[in-house]
Amino acid sequence: MDLGTRAPSTAVLLSRVGERIRSREALLVEEWEDITAWASNHVIAGPEGGATITEGYLDTGVPIAGAGAPLVSEFALMELIAVLGRSPDGGRAYVGRVIECAWRLPKVYAAVVAGRLAPWRAERIADLTRPLSAEAAAFVDRQLWDATGVGWAQLERLVTEAVLRFDPEKAEAERQTAADGRRFDVGEVDEHGLVHLDALMDAADGHDLNQADARRAETLAKLGDESSLDVRRSKAAAELARHDLALDLLIPDPDTGDVVDTVPGRKVVLNVHITNTTLTPANDRNRVGRWEEGRCPITSAQIREWLRARHTTIIVRPVIDLADHVPVGAYEIPDRHRTRVILRDHTCRFPHCTRPARACDVDHARPHADGGATCPCNLVPLCRRHHRAKTHSTWRYDTPTPATYVWTSPNGHRFRVDHRGTHPVRTDRTADPPDR
Template sequence: MELGTGTPSTASLLSRIADESEARNQLEVSEWRNIVTWADANTVDQPDDAATVRDGYLDTGVPIAGPGAPLVSEFALMELIAVLDRTPDGGRLYVGKILECAWRLPELYAAVLDGNLAPWRAMRIAELTHPLTQRAAAWVDHQLAIAVESVTWAQIDRLVAEAIARFDPGRAELERQRAADRRRFTISDVDEHGLVYVDALMDAADGHDLDQTITRRAHLLGQLGDTDSLDVRRSKAAGELARQDLSLDLIVSDPDTGEVIATSPGRRSVLNLHITDTTLTGDNPVGRCEETRGPVLASQIKEWLSLPGSTIIVRPVIDVADCTPVDSYEIPDRHRTRVQLRDHTCRFPSCTTPATRCDLDHAIEHSRGGPTCPCNLVPLCRRHHRAKTHSTWSYRVLRPGHYLWTAPTGARFLITPAGTDVIDPVDSPEPERP
């Protein structure tokens, strides 16, 4: 029954959705089959970290699944990930989980191919079994194959823990000893509101002491008249705790000679602000802060500048398109900053490594007359810089910020500030140089 002219009924819509969901699942399974076939054709039979010469270039077999799965060509893997339109790290994990299933969890892999196990469930199981020995992974595979769809994730976790205890009894103790090495205290990038997320994994005693200190300071702020919520006051208390340390002129000296080894001069912040004349006059009080990667209000900047005990260095960047070459191969800081602020990330297809952690590559080699100037400098992370230097991956600059990459098989990728576009190497004409 139709709800109206040209409007399908709910039942027909649900049927169509179910059909499309089934078609999507079949496409995903087909992709799995093709990736496994690709791995068969791009296996490098060698010990870990060994290198071999393939097609005239030094290549390395990389292990992206657990013990017993094949090593695959590093450069071929880069191309596969680019064609899949995934980030380098995300694509490596994705392909690795598929190989984990195909080689180390064959019963679960067969269930995926038969449509009895959703690929996403198999991939999550593969993530858990990746560090296991071959015997332990095979045992988990057989145990789960009996009724994998009805097993809960808690049961799977316990099954993996049992496999470790059964087949690798020394590992549990080793993991316990290594757990402390995973402690961390990380602070995220600044968001558009001038805020950060703090994430930590701490020793229980340290965490308890920190919680007690922050709680005590937060209550003290309330007693002193701060009317913000307890959560906000706890956040402020953590900042005060940090500034109390940073405000001290800490000196570390050699106990024997008295020589100063290190000093901590207190708080120092660097902001890269993109502003216009209207920002300065107040007609349009919005600029852009590179650290927040978004707009920032003048009021927020004033708040940052007014924090007590702070030394603020504001670095204005006038024109990121400035092109003034220097004679040397070494890249001056002003050029490095302009390139980083122009491109933001590694310019390999779909790579998201921040430009601040990348090498700056001379697009035209300096030894061949390529100038050391922003228009000839491209940020590449170490992995993709190596691919460009030691394999047949290549690129050319169409104009600053726009690059055309060519893979070893001839596939091409257009990199612009908007992202990565895959170009058909046969049907699509090569973009003309502006």
């Protein structure tokens, strides 16, 4: 490096990196478009006369994408894969992902062509949607029309929801089959008098067990047990075998909210989102719930099964409008406001962060001292790390609409965070940012 030449700034270097990524993706998009055109020219009407070991001379249409995508010529596919320089299996999978997007996920494909969605992200989506029915794949496609910032866990939950909505019989059968595999095994005693436990449990049962064990481990610490947390949890599990589990559940007065009684058993808080079709019997087939602790969609059948468990206390919270404006004059945030914010945003709203909102701080977008209201429309969940970044660095965000946040980084890069994930807001970054 010529030490006499002024080194480029961080902002310029980051801009170069981003520009090269976009150039590389633009070339890949052109490849996708060519593969799609190639597939259109090599469609085989049906799978009849399949090329088998004994009849390998026949050129057959091979299904390399999901239901509804075209069958392409097997022999022509071999040639394309060779030109792409890929292995037979890897090339077939790659071309299948492109066809899956082009025919079954048109909105995802359009986002790739427009440069809004990286091809590698679209490939991951295609891998997950290929086993789905055409109806379920179309549902995923509608949700991911601008899927720049969707993480893998969120994507897998969306695919799970699609199966629950559009093939509920299959989903329920698979759930019941999986439930039949539940077990609880105690291993052989080793030379130190210790045993290994291995279990597969219903998720709600596992949650109850974890809560009970954690409470007892905390109690042991308060009683003077100086063992590590892992050791105390092991001891606590042993105590559970010698005592009845009793979760102290609070029974509130429906009018005042004051606690009037406690009962043992499982506590379930059911947040009911009411729409104009919620109470329509015909829509029961497509009803899907969301388990907050598991952060995943669940069937209404699973919810009913959990609610029927013995000694279960159910608290129902109807949620009419998460965007409703209910400001209060104080700086302190009421629990009802915090609950609305958690149900609306689900996670920390910093770019790409997936920390659950229930574990986050709730920040006033416009500071209360500057006139910002203590109202869900002005409250944002931020994990402690990103709350500190917003407070003590030059990271900033605006809220153009409720539940939509536009962040600006210290070097002027911008990101939009909403219910679809994180999306870069592209601007001209060829010059240095102005001095502050």
